[in-house]
Amino acid sequence: MRARMNNPAFVLPDAMKGIGAIFKAVDQGGISHGVTNLFNRLNAAIKEPAGTSCT
Template identity: 60%
Template sequence: MNARMTNPAEILPDATKGVQNIYKAIAQAGAPGATLELVHLRASQINGCSPCVFGGIKSALKNGETDERLHQVAAWRDSDLFTASERAALELTEAATRLADRPGAVTDEIWAAAAEHFDERQLSGIVMMIALTNMFNRINTTVRTPAGATW
């Protein structure tokens, strides 16, 4: 598959600067890096964003994640490889990514489960990672960025 156009981040380099600042803020929020990697990968799987799945796996492996856990992210509910806090973050990711599936997609129960494991600063980082990943997924899917391409 060929891309429809050059990635907008290459055409609008000031946008990339903004994204880098958001990433910096996410990293400083204090949520575990492994959790942020899982959040990115799960949202990208849901949205079918092949370059983000590819890049997410590559980044997670580089940061110490295991093949076994990465192979089970799509079925995390049925796996015993994820901690309670990771499960809460993955559930929040799914709800926030699938907003159109049901009214009030991020229920009070889902939020409370995440808030049991993360403070407000960490939750801010996780929510921002979910939102940023969804933005990347929509851009890449729209312009048909091929798997393996990076920003």
């Protein structure tokens, strides 16, 4: 399946600075690696086409 739009992080000016700041804040916030790993798996499952693995 083809994306309907390009990744906004690459389209919007200065978006990568904001995204980097969010990642830095999450990393410094003390969230366990297990929780971030769970979030990453759920996020990958949303992005993956039906019937494919997200591992």
